[in-house]
Amino acid sequence: MxxxxxxxxxxxxxxxxxxxxxxxxxxxxxDAKRFERFxxxxxxxxxxxxxxxxDGNTLEKLIDLAxxxxxKPWIERLFSADKVNDSEQRAALHMALRxxxxxxxxxxxEDVVEGVQRSLMKMQQLVERIQRAQWRGYDGRPISNxxxxxxxxxxxxxxxxxxxxxxxxPAEVRHLNVHFVSSMDGSELEKLLPxxxxxxxxxxxxxxxxxxxxxxANANTAREWLLAASKQPIELINQQHFIAATASPAxxxxxxxxxxxxxxxxxxxxxxxxxxxxIGMPIALKIGMAQFRKLLDGAHKMDEHFREAPLENxxxxxxxxxxxxxxxxxxIHAHAILPYDGRLAQFPAYLEQLEMESNGKSVNxxxxxxxxxxxxxxxGQVGSNAQHAFYQLLHxxxxxxxxxxxxxxxxxxxxxxxxxxxxQLSLANxxxxxxxxxxxxxxxxxxEGASSYKHYDGNQPSTTLMLETLCPETLGGLIALYEHKVxxxxxxxxxxxxxxxxxxxxxxxxxSLLTTLAGGAGDNLDASTxxxxxxxxxxxxxxxxxx
Amino acid sequence: MKINVYGSGLxxxxxxxxxxxxxxxxxxxxxxxxxxxxxxxxxxxDDEPGLLGQIQQQIADGRLVRxxxxxxxxxxxxxxxxxxSEQHIAERVIDGLSQAKAVALLVINQCNFAVGASEKLQSRxxxxxxxxxxPDNLQDGAALQGFMRPNRIILGTDSRRxxxxxxxxxxxxxxxxxxxQLMSSREAEFTKFAxxxxxxxxxxxxxxxxxxxxxxxxxxxxxxxxxxADPRVGHHYLSPGCGFGGQNFSAYLSTFSGILQQxxxxxxxxxxxxxxxxxxxxxxxxxxxxxxxxxxxxxxAIWGASFKPGTASIDNAPSLRIIDALVSQGVxxxxxxxxxxxxxxxxxxxxxxxxxxxxxxxxxDGADAxxxxxxxxxxxxxxxxxxxxxxxxxxxxxxRNVFDKDMLQQSGFIYLGVGR
Numbered sequence: 025m026x027x028x029x030x031x032x033x034x035x036x037x038x039x040x041x042x043x044x045x046x047x048x049x050x051x052x053x054x055d056a057k058r059f060e061r062f063x064x065x066x067x068x069x070x071x072x073x074x075x076x077x078x079d080g081n082t083l084e085k086l087i088d089l090a091x092x093x094x095x096k097p098w099i100e101r102l103f104s105a106d107k108v109n110d111s112e113q114r115a116a117l118h119m120a121l122r123x124x125x126x127x128x129x130x131x132x133x134e135d136v137v138e139g140v141q142r143s144l145m146k147m148q149q150l151v152e153r154i155q156r157a158q159w160r161g162y163d164g165r166p167i168s169n170x171x172x173x174x175x176x177x178x179x180x181x182x183x184x185x186x187x188x189x190x191x192x193x194p195a196e197v198r199h200l201n202v203h204f205v206s207s208m209d210g211s212e213l214e215k216l217l218p219x220x221x222x223x224x225x226x227x228x229x230x231x232x233x234x235x236x237x238x239x240x241a242n243a244n245t246a247r248e249w250l251l252a253a254s255k256q257p258i259e260l261i262n263q264q265h266f267i268a269a270t271a272s273p274a275x276x277x278x279x280x281x282x283x284x285x286x287x288x289x290x291x292x293x294x295x296x297x298x299x300x301x302x303i304g305m306p307i308a309l310k311i312g313m314a315q316f317r318k319l320l321d322g323a324h325k326m327d328e329h330f331r332e333a334p335l336e337n338x339x340x341x342x343x344x345x346x347x348x349x350x351x352x353x354x355x356i357h358a359h360a361i362l363p364y365d366g367r368l369a370q371f372p373a374y375l376e377q378l379e380m381e382s383n384g385k386s387v388n389x390x391x392x393x394x395x396x397x398x399x400x401x402x403x404g405q406v407g408s409n410a411q412h413a414f415y416q417l418l419h420x421x422x423x424x425x426x427x428x429x430x431x432x433x434x435x436x437x438x439x440x441x442x443x444x445x446x447x448q449l450s451l452a453n454x455x456x457x458x459x460x461x462x463x464x465x466x467x468x469x470x471x472e473g474a475s476s477y478k479h480y481d482g483n484q485p486s487t488t489l490m491l492e493t494l495c496p497e498t499l500g501g502l503i504a505l506y507e508h509k510v511x512x513x514x515x516x517x518x519x520x521x522x523x524x525x526x527x528x529x530x531x532x533x534x535x536s537l538l539t540t541l542a543g544g545a546g547d548n549l550d551a552s553t554x555x556x557x558x559x560x561x562x563x564x565x566x567x568x569x570x571x
Numbered sequence: 572m573k574i575n576v577y578g579s580g581l582x583x584x585x586x587x588x589x590x591x592x593x594x595x596x597x598x599x600x601x602x603x604x605x606x607x608x609x610x611x612x613x614x615x616x617d618d619e620p621g622l623l624g625q626i627q628q629q630i631a632d633g634r635l636v637r638x639x640x641x642x643x644x645x646x647x648x649x650x651x652x653x654x655x656s657e658q659h660i661a662e663r664v665i666d667g668l669s670q671a672k673a674v675a676l677l678v679i680n681q682c683n684f685a686v687g688a689s690e691k692l693q694s695r696x697x698x699x700x701x702x703x704x705x706p707d708n709l710q711d712g713a714a715l716q717g718f719m720r721p722n723r724i725i726l727g728t729d730s731r732r733x734x735x736x737x738x739x740x741x742x743x744x745x746x747x748x749x750x751x752q753l754m755s756s757r758e759a760e761f762t763k764f765a766x767x768x769x770x771x772x773x774x775x776x777x778x779x780x781x782x783x784x785x786x787x788x789x790x791x792x793x794x795x796x797x798x799x800a801d802p803r804v805g806h807h808y809l810s811p812g813c814g815f816g817g818q819n820f821s822a823y824l825s826t827f828s829g830i831l832q833q834x835x836x837x838x839x840x841x842x843x844x845x846x847x848x849x850x851x852x853x854x855x856x857x858x859x860x861x862x863x864x865x866x867x868x869x870x871x872a873i874w875g876a877s878f879k880p881g882t883a884s885i886d887n888a889p890s891l892r893i894i895d896a897l898v899s900q901g902v903x904x905x906x907x908x909x910x911x912x913x914x915x916x917x918x919x920x921x922x923x924x925x926x927x928x929x930x931x932x933x934x935x936d937g938a939d940a941x942x943x944x945x946x947x948x949x950x951x952x953x954x955x956x957x958x959x960x961x962x963x964x965x966x967x968x969x970x971r972n973v974f975d976k977d978m979l980q981q982s983g984f985i986y987l988g989v990g991r
Contacts, residue, residue, distance in 0.1 A: 158899035164856030165849065227681065260864050 026388075027518055028352075028396045032089040037120075039085055040353035047483050048077060049466040056098065064337060066329055067503065068492035070433075071339055075462040076485045077354060078348055087335050089516060095335065098515045103331055109294075109522035110389060116522045117290075118297035118507065119327045122320035122500070143288050143302055150267065150287070151308045154226070155197045161223040162256045162264055165270040168199055169220050172306045173246065174230030175238045176207040178269070178293030180377050181503075182306040184370035185299060185319065188499055191367075192311040202306045208238035213245055222253040228267045230303050232295055234275035237531065243279070258453040269302045280449075294522050296377050297507060315496045322500030331507045339505055344512030346487060347426070351397050356424040356485070361404030364431040364454035367494060371430070372404030375506060382510045382521035389518055398517050400426075408453050418461060419480055427486040429458050430502070432494040458486045573646040574739065577602060577664050581615045581714060581732045582681055582707050583652035584622060589718040590650070591629035593743040598636045598646065602653075602660055607637060613913060618883035622717050650679045651692075652707075655826040658684045665702075676700025677736045680756075681707050683763055683823050685830060689727065689756035701733035704756040705741075711817050719744060725752045727970025764827040771824055773808045774815055778850050778863035781811035781990025788989050789988035791990030792972060795905060811989045813944065813970035814851035816878035816887035817850040831877035854942045854970045855896040857987045861940075861966060867901040870963070872934035875945025876908040876915055883910035885918060889970070890944045892903035898924045905934040909947055946971040955982045 027033055052058055052074075062074035062083075079483070102108050105115045120129050127137050153159045157166035172182060183204045196452050205212040227246050231239045243266070250261045262280035269287045270276045276286050282555045287302035299307065300320055308316040330340045350356040359379075361372040383399035405413065407429065416424050434442040459467055463475075464482020489505075491498040514521035540557055549557070572595050576587040577600040587599040597742055603606070610616055616623050629635035649668060651661050661682060668676060676699055680689050689704040696702055704727035708717040724745050726737055740749065743750060754762070777795065784791040791811055794806040799806035815821075824856045831838035859866060878888035885891060890906075894915075897904050904925045906915060912927050919925050928934045931950060935941060935958055943950060951973055959965055967974065972988045 153899065156899070160859060160864065160896075160900070164852070164859030164864075257863065264864055360838065 026392075026394065027516065028094065028394075029508050030089075032085070032092040033352075036082075036085050036089060036349070036353050039081060040349075041546065043077065043079060044354065046077070046079075046286045047464075048075065048462040048485070049464065049482060051077070051079065052463065055530060064339065064342060066333070066337070066339055067501070068337065068498050069505075070488075070490040071342060072488040073342065073346060073491055075458055076349070076487060077483070078346075078349065082349065082447070083336070083342075083345075086349055088537035089348070090341060090345060090512070093516050093518070095512065095515050095553070096245055096339065099331055099511075102511060103327075105136070105292075108357045109520060111520055114522070115292045116294060116297070117133065117292040118294065118300060119324075121300035121325040122327065122504075124321075124324065131268075135492060136290070136292075140301075147287050147302045147305055147308060148313045150285070151305065151313055153311060155200065155312070157199070159226065160259055160264060161225070162250075162254045162260050164225045164243055167224050167226040169201045169203065169225045169310055170228060170306065171203045171205055171216065171220075171225060171246070172230055173205050173239055173242045173268075173383050174228075174303070175208070176377060176381075177298050178230035178232070178239070178303050179206040179235075180370070180374045181296070181299030182304055183318070184368075184374040185307045185499065185503075186310045187302070187370045188314070188367045189311050189319075189496055190493065192315050192496060194312050197309070197312065200309060202310050204306070205242055206238065208241055210245055211241065213242055213249075217246075217249055218317030222250050222265075225250075226265055227266065228269060228305055229276070229279075229281065230269040230305075232271045232291075232293070232298070232385070234268065234270045234272040236277065237534075240279070244415050252492045254498070266304070268449070269305055280307075282433035284432060286525065289529070296381055299503070311496065311548055314469035318496040319500040324500075325497075326501040326508070341512050343487065343489075343505065343509040344516070347400075347509070347513055350485060351400055354424070354485070355425050357397060357400045358423055358425040359400045359402045360410075360418065360427045362407035362410060362427055362429050362454075362457075363404070364397065364429065365435070365494060368430065369406050372402075374503075375404070376402050378506060379510055381524050383517065383519060384526065385517075385519040385521075387519070389520055394517070394519075395455050396517070398519060404428075407457065410452055411453065411457065415457065418484060421476075425484055427461065427484065429454050429488040430491075431493045434493050434496075437493070438461060454488075458488055461486055484496075488494045507557075572596070572648050574598070574650055575646040576601060576650040576652060576699040577661075578652035578654075578657075578682075579603060579613075580652065580654055581619060581711065582709050583650075584616055584680065585619070585709065585718050586614075586650055586652050586707075587635055587715045588625040589715065589744070591632075591634040592625065592719075594634070595648075596634055597629070598638055600639055600665075601637065601930045602639075615884070618711075618877075618910070618914070619714050620712065620881060625715060630644065641779055646897060647673075647675070648677045648679065648736075651682050653682045655683050657682070658688065661692060662695060665692050666978045669696050669699050671699070671853050672961050675698055675732075677733060677740070678702045679737070679740070680704045683760070683826060685826070686760045687757055687765070689760060692758075701728065701730045701736075702756070703730075703733050703737050704759045705737070706759060711820075711884060712879060721745070723752060723821075725754065725762060727754055727756035727758050729755050752948070758886055764823065764830070767820065767823045768827050769809050771815070771820075771847070772839065773845050773869040774812075774899040775850075777809050777811045778989075782853075784814065784990035789990075790976075794990075801965060812850075812970065813853045813989060814847050814889040814892075816851070816889060817884070848892070852896055852943065853893040853989065854889075854892050854968045856938050857968050858942070858966075859900075861985075861987070864899075868903070869939040870903045870905065870937055871897055872938040872941045872962075873904060873906045874908075874931055874934065874941065874943045874950045875947050876906055877911040877945050880945055883914055885914045886943075890915075891918065893923065893944060894919070894940060900920060907931045907934045908945065909949065932957055932961060937961070939964040940966040940968055943967070943969045943971060943973060946973050955979070955984075959983055 052512055058074040059107050063070065063072040101120060102116065107113055112266065115131055116484055117131060121140055123129060123137045125141050128135050129137050154167055159167045161167055180556055186202055203216055205216060229239060229243045247261060250265050251258060254261060263282055266281050268276035268281040271289045271291050273286050273288060277283060286328060289298060289301040289303060293301050328358040330338060335341050361375050363371050377398045379402050380399055385398055386394055388394050431451060460480060461484040464480040491502060531546060541560060572591055574595050574597045576583055576597060576599045587597050590808055591597040610626060636781040644713040653661050678696060678700055680692060680702055689702050693702040706725055708721045710717050721744060724741055795809055799809050800802050813956060828838055828844055831840055873890060876888060876890035877883055877885055894904055905928055907928050931953060967979055967984050967986050969988045972991060976986050976988060976991055
């Protein structure tokens with residue numbers, strides 16, 4: 025039976041109809057203990073759901089739905105290396121990447137934890153060699169710039185973490201600069217390369233398949249740049265200026281990266297879940313291996329919590345169910361991610377991929393089309409900046425939007441008073457916005473009788489997630505929290521969050537269009553595309569003439 | 572005179588030994604919390620030619636005593652010879668003196684803390700005495716001579732009363748000098764830093780020229796002679812090489828560049844220091860380039876590892892950077908040095924890729940290259956025939972340009988110098 029026909033689902037629908045009329049301001053007025061009832065804490069995290077449009081029965085009924093959907097057994101399947109990615113017949117074992125040394129997890133007869141640790145050790149050796157300034161470029165000088173070439177999961181995760189944990193960069197590795205390049209049009213390389221010395225620049229080519237067109241295009245450009253500048257044989261350039269992070273060692277070798285400079289991951293690591301693996305090498309270079317392991321530890325703690333905590337107190341479960349409630353029962357299909365901490369500037373972009381590539385599906389695991397909503401449109405920005413951009417729509421627009429406010433409780437401990445005051449200012453704004461969104465006019469004593477364009481409806485639900493401080497450990501936990509939240513929702517929606525067939529076809533179409541652009545025959549193009557291609561060909565000819 | 576010397580570095584020991592030698596009663600306070608080390612085990616003493624014997628002699632004669640001088644102000648002269656990073660210790664000593672019931676103390680400050688540091692010490696000492704800044708003339712490897720027979724002595728003070736006493740104190744070392752150079756303590760401090768910086772910049776510049784000469788196929792030796800003949804330039808400190816080192820030189824330089832950086836964003840000197848660190852790896856880079864990066868399992872002989880000839884000290888020595896680089900690439904390193912071997916063994920305990928030999932030629936057996944890093948005189952005219960027979964690859968990389976390039980090439984060596 026499809027989930028939307030089940031009793032737990034129908035129960036929630038009726039519950040939502042009853043509750044739908046109630047405004048958050050009334051709920052707060054009716055219950056002084058709302059925060060105590062709907063906020064949860066675990067380790068170094070606080071999850072406040074009291075500004076969600078729920079009452080005492082809502083959570084109970086959502087848990088019933090989760091149980092009906094076999095969430096607990098699904099979690100067990102996930103953790104015990106079952107092939108939960110059924111369309112590709114693979115397990116999804118990103119949790120194994122952060123298992124402490126010495127644990128055992130069998131997958132197809134092999135202990136994956138041991139392999140993971142071996143791969144991490146190899147990465148550690150390369151990282152330490154670079155950090156000790158003993159990785160040499162073609163002229164014998166040590167490497168000082170590292171450029172990560174990767175796209176999607178091979179870029180967003182490492183970039184986001186490097187950005188967030190900049191302050192953890194140890195003094196002795198400040199001489200290393202880490203850069204990220206991803207766009208296939210070469211824009212980033214074009215901007216970056218003139219500022220780098222080829223003799224001291226090392227490229228990490230991060231691609232699970234080592235066949236990603238975007239990444240290989242950038243890697244080829246980088247190699248040509250090195251060859252032209254150095255006038256050295258390609259073997260020396262390949263050997264001293266490229267590291268591959270990949271699950272396809274043969275392809276990496278064929279491209280030219282010697283085996284001893286290859287770092288391995290496995291096909292049971294999804295790209296968007298891969299920052300914990302050797303794909304995270306830029307992170308380890310930036311903050312050191314010890315801090316990188318703390319990031320893994322933090323995620324591992326969240327894994328254990330997800331696996332063991334009862335559903336009623338389980339952070340990923342609560343966060344996931346809150347989304348289901350808003351999307352499927354309150355009909356909200358936009359989700360804003362609002363970190364109140366500039367270090368998390370890349371976090372919304374990271375979550376866009378994690379959530380939308382995982383759960384942007386409308387076919388269930390049985391291959392049937394589903395007619396309930398799944399992943400919403402998700403976007404965001406540093407909250408205090410977004411206040412000057414899209415908050416207008418949150419407060420007075422016609423779209424209902426659910427928001428996640430994310431902030432550390434304490435920051436700048438030991439720094440100057442001015443910075444500490446800036447953090448207080450940021451916190452004040454964070455709380456002010458979630459209050460105003462929830463309560464609307466009612467919280468304003470002087471808005472009685474104001475003109476209609478000054479009116480705030482309120483009743484926009486939000487979650488506030490607080491970390492004690494932002495550090496490698498809590499960031500690891502935060503990311504793992506959202507990873508598991510995505511899994512929880514996929515179980516409720518009966519979809520596979522670990523494949524991404526929707527991004528495959530476009531690549532093939534592009535390949536055939538390349539021939540057409542180069543002047544070859546286009547096979548049955550639609551009128552629009554044909555017109556666009558013609559325009560490009562005309563323009564290119566025109567420019568060449570002028571030259 | 573009764574003199575207390577404070578410090579445990581080379582400048583403290585040299586001052587104590589020399590002041591005792593000319594008849595003063597000297598107490599040296601090493602300001603250490605631990606047990607007193609026997610003199611033979613203190614490497615900075617052992618590394619400096621003649622110093623150990625001189626100290627032992629003065630102790631035997633009863634003019635030099637090693638002890639903690641806490642609260643003892645029988646001495647009227649207090650001599651501060653601390654490291655640039657030990658300003659807080661100097662302040663503690665001065666505070667102790669200012670609380671004692673003493674008058675007309677003379678404090679000689681030989682520490683290179685900062686410009687204005689002596690004034691600060693003076694204000695802590697108040698009216699108990701005078702602080703005079705006297706920069707040291709210390710040259711590692713020739714420290715005793717530099718103290719006993721200096722070419723010049725700069726006295727930095729603003730007090731006439733102190734001047735009379737200071738001149739008397741330095742009289743045994745200055746009688747051949749026409750005049751002492753008098754200036755304010757602030758100017759004297761600045762002068763000391765400025766001299767060090769000037770020398771570093773000269774060396775940095777000639778090294779940069781040498782690296783350019785390498786690429787333009789020009790012999791830097793010829794250029795160097797031409798430059799030196801111009802009286803405005805002169806010949807001193809104009810030899811290119813694979814970087815400068817030494818404990819004091821490096822410490823003053825980084826202190827001074829720190830001062831400059833506080834006033835300005837980046838200084839010329841900072842660039843010189845950074846470039847010098849790179850220059851220390853020059854010989855490794857030449858070897859790497861010659862082999863196009865294929866250096867693993869090769870064998871390199873190193874002649875000379877102390878930071879300069881005449882000392883066993885390896886502080887900030889280019890050899891360390893070279894050895895680190897070679898070992899990191901899996902290269903076997905065989906080292907000969909007439910004096911620094913013990914220090915190296917302590918610096919690299921149990922490194923299987925490093926071995927030490929007692930004779931220069933012994934390092935060359937099966938070697939793929941010879942690096943001449945420190946120009947000890949015993950390396951200047953080796954047995955070329957024996958060398959050719961021993962080496963697997965006759966590659967000589969001369970970090971101090973001591974060999975005759977044409978002669979080596981004619982003998983069948985591949986020769987790489989610095990800028991030639």
